[in-house]
Amino acid sequence: NAGVTQTPKFQVLKTGQSMTLQCAQDMNHEYMSWYRQDPGMGLRLIHYSVGAGITDQGEVPNGYNVSRSTTEDFPLRLLSAAPSQTSVYFCASASGRGFGQPQHFGDGTRLSIL
Amino acid sequence: QKEVEQDPGPLSVPEGAIVSLNCTYSNSAFQYFMWYRQYSRKGPELLMYTYSSGNKEDGRFTAQVDKSSKYISLFIRDSQPSDSATYLCAIHMEYGNKLVFGAGTILRVKS
Numbered sequence: 339n340a341g342v343t344q345t346p347k348f349q350v351l352k353t354g355q356s357m358t359l360q361c362a363q364d365m366n367h368e369y370m371s372w373y374r375q376d377p378g379m380g381l382r383l384i385h386y387s388v389g390a391g392i393t394d395q396g397e398v399p400n401g402y403n404v405s406r407s408t409t410e411d412f413p414l415r416l417l418s419a420a421p422s423q424t425s426v427y428f429c430a431s432a433s434g435r436g437f438g439q440p441q442h443f444g445d446g447t448r449l450s451i452l
Numbered sequence: 453q454k455e456v457e458q459d460p461g462p463l464s465v466p467e468g469a470i471v472s473l474n475c476t477y478s479n480s481a482f483q484y485f486m487w488y489r490q491y492s493r494k495g496p497e498l499l500m501y502t503y504s505s506g507n508k509e510d511g512r513f514t515a516q517v518d519k520s521s522k523y524i525s526l527f528i529r530d531s532q533p534s535d536s537a538t539y540l541c542a543i544h545m546e547y548g549n550k551l552v553f554g555a556g557t558i559l560r561v562k563s
Contacts, residue, residue: 342495373553378460380540380555381496396550428495438484438503438544441551443495 340364344429344444351419351451359414359447361429369432370412371441374398374425381428387412388435419451455479458541458554467563471528475541475554478522482552484544485517487526489537490556496540500526531561 345360363370371386373396383396387406401423403415412431416423426448430441458475465471473487484503488496500515502508508515514527524543528535541554 378555380456380458381542381551381553383550386550430495440486440498440501441542443488443497445493445495 342429342431342442342444344427344447346447347445348448349450351416351449353419353421353451355419357416357419357449359416359427359429359449361412361414361444362410363412363429363431363442364410365431365433365442366409367431367433367442368409369435369439369441370406371396371430371432372402372404372412372414373428373430374423375428375446376425384414384427416449421451423449424451425449453478454555455552456541456543456554459557460555462558462560464560464562465531467531467533467561469531469561471531471535471559471561473526473528473539473541473557473559475524475543476522477524477543477552479545480519480522481545482522482543485515485524486542486544486551487513487515488540488542490540491537499539528559531559533561533563535559536561 372384373381385404387393430443432439432441487500490496505519512529516525538556540556542551
């Protein structure tokens with residue numbers, strides 16, 4: 339059982355480039371989310387989705403777009419990368435619509451913006 | 453003030469010690485309490501999950517919740533070098549679908 343799979347594991351971008359971080363889960367979870375993790379800041383929610391076709395903003399959504407066309411996939415797009423977006427990005431999923439449910443995480447994408 | 457406060461450490465203990473990790477929170481609407489363990493260059497993995505005040509045990513790990521004080525703890529008995537990781541508390545509101553994380557405490561268990 340693969341759980342939550344994120345690709346790529348590492349990426350280096352130049353300022354202004356665009357990129358899509360991929361996330362897929364095979365647990366048939368309705369709820370999926372994206373976090374960024376920065377030193378001393380913990381995990382901060384970027385965007386989340388409670389099902390196909392439904393997305394909403396989290397704590398730090400600026401500069402990021404998401405869409406959810408299938409239950410399994412929840413890609414995160416950086417439209418014009420900035421050095422402030424250098425971080426480790428984690429995708430997570432949870433059963434139901436996420437109410438009170440523990441989240442299962444992928445192993446992250448380490449992104450550097452030069 | 454952050455909604456969830458957690459001492460970042462690092463906390464360094466000898467093998468076999470009892471470890472106490474703590475978080476405080478400010479919103480009394482928080483009802484579900486979790487502890488995640490994160491090894492270097494890996495994603496967080498769920499360690500403990502509870503929704504009521506009191507203690508919950510799982511092997512060497514005990515999660516404690518005191519809703520009246522808005523204080524949660526994770527105790528690790530007989531700590532092992534393999535317990536060296538970052539421990540994150542995470543809290544959920546009863547009717548919300550967003551987890552709020554503490555900053556994480558780095559634990560090092562020396563053999």
